[in-house]
Amino acid sequence: MPPLIEVTHPKGIYLPEADLWLDPHRGKERAFVSHAHSDHAARHALTICSEITHQLMVVRKTAKKSGAVMTPRMREVFEWEGWELRLLPAGHITGSAMLHLTRKADGATLLYTGDYKLRQGLSAERCELMQADTLIMETTFGLPKYRFPAAEAVIAQMLEFVRETLAAGGIPVLLGYSLGKAQEILCALRDSKLPVMVHSSVARITEVLAPHLSALPEWRLFDAKEAAGHVLVFPPGSKLELPGMRTMVLSGWALQPSAKYRYGVDVALPLSDHADHPELLETVERVKPRRIYLVHGATREFASELRSMGHDARALGAEDQLELALQAS
Ligand SMILES: [Zn+2]
Known part of the structure; x- marks a missing residue:
């Protein structure tokens, strides 16, 4: 040897x-x-x-x-x-x-x-x-x-949150790091055919990665005046104030019961890279x-x-x- x-x-x-x-x-x-x-x-x-x-x-x-x-x-x-x-x-x-x-x-x-x-x-x-x-x-x-649930089950919960929020006239905001998690969230949204707006940092990175991602949905840059009816993808810690918005963070740390409070969000789901x-x-x-x-x-x-x-x-x-x-x- x-x-x-x-x-x-x-x-x-x-x-x-x-x-x-x-x-x-x-x-x-x-x-x-x-x-x-x-x-x-x-x-x-x-x-x-x-x-x-x-x-x-x-x-x-x-x-x-x-x-x-x-x-x-x-x-x-x-x-x-x-x-x-x-x-x-x-x-x-x-x-x-x-x-x-x-x-x-x-x-x-x-x-x-x-x-x-x-x-x-x-x-x-x-x-x-x-x-x-x-x-x-x-x-x-x-x-x-630390055992993560199947990603399909987490994504199904994420889509349910998005649909329920939109149906109630609210704005769903999905929070994930601009590089990595944001693209994972975007790809998971593709089949829903829902209109998507993203933060500028997410846009910058997604543009670079687009040639390597086959499952990206249509998306546009965030515009507060037209945000109603859209799913928003933002990095965690964004100082966003919109009427009727509901926030969800996607992170492996969501396995910790305190995650929701630590991130200051309505819902935390364990989607990890x-x-x-x-x-x-x-x-x-x-x-x-x-x-x-x-x-x-x-x-x-x-x-x-x-x-x-x-x-x-x-x-x-x-x-x-x-x-x-x-x-x-
Ligand atoms: Zn890393």
């Missing part, structure tokens, strides 16, 4: 043998960026990402013009300094990618998931996993209590890693659960979290 690929966490996930950072928060020499959410969007001298992620970074002005960008095609082997790189669809948002690495000298392999989900969504390619000796995975929803606890376990089963590193959310709890099942699992960056806790106290 080849030795494992070294993974360190000096305030960010780093592969010293490849001199490559994975989704670093600060600008680095060489970085893989799994997707275009702003928490993964620092500026780097060399960025490796999917073509769609690069387009989104340009639109969101997070791509540095002078920095070099490599955009390998999904699933294609990309030879790089003694490594084979593969980008694989992560199923999180449009253009999101996992990174699979093979060290050519000895065949050692590593899979970094970035944000991902195994469930098939409407706006992202279905996730494709690949076997790896070392697995670095996100565990945002890593506790056993992350893997839930059963999907995290399924990922480990399918990737068959010899060592697992966990990032984001319930890393320690999920690591100890995996260890109790006989896996070599470690919470990555636990030292950093301790440091942050000390700074905050």
Whole structure:
């Protein structure tokens, strides 16, 4: 068996043998960026990402013009300094990618998931996993209590809310992040044939992604004077005041009973672009890693659960979290 690929966490996930950072928060020499959410969007001298992620970074002005960008095609082997790189669809948002690495000298392999989900969504390619000796995975929803209901059932509830609100003469407002959730909501609205208006930030991103989304409905830019009779798609936290409006947030955190109050909305529904606890376990089963590193959310709890099942699992960056806790106290 080849030795494992070294993974360190000096305030960010780093592969010293490849001199490559994975989704670093600060600008680095060489970085893989799994997707275009702003928490993964620092500026780097060399960025490796999917073509769609690069387009989104340009639109969101997070791509540095002078920095070099490599955009390998999904699933294609990309030879790089003694490594084979593969980008694989992560199923999180449009253009999101996992990174699979093979060290050519000895065949050692590593899979970094970035944000991902195994469930098939409407706006992202279905996730494709690949076997790896070392697995670095996100565990945002890593506790056993996090189990998402089937997306079809959630979308049916969303459409019922929309129809009931319109029938009562009100304006339904669906809240989801401008990149990712908003496109998922739009695709879910298509078959309803209802007229849709979107916030300008949703419009900007949906225009970029439109060529990659087959299920988009007709939509127009929000106009308060003509909003009556429309379904509105806005980012959470929008300061919107319209007579008769009813608000619904779509987020994985809606599983928490307090979500409705925390978001200040009428209804909260659990539609997530992350893997839930059963999907995290399924990922480990399918990737068959010899060592697992966990990032984001319930890393320690999920690591100890995996260890109790006989896996070599470690919470990555636990030292950093301790440091942050000390700074905050
Ligand atoms: Zn994300």
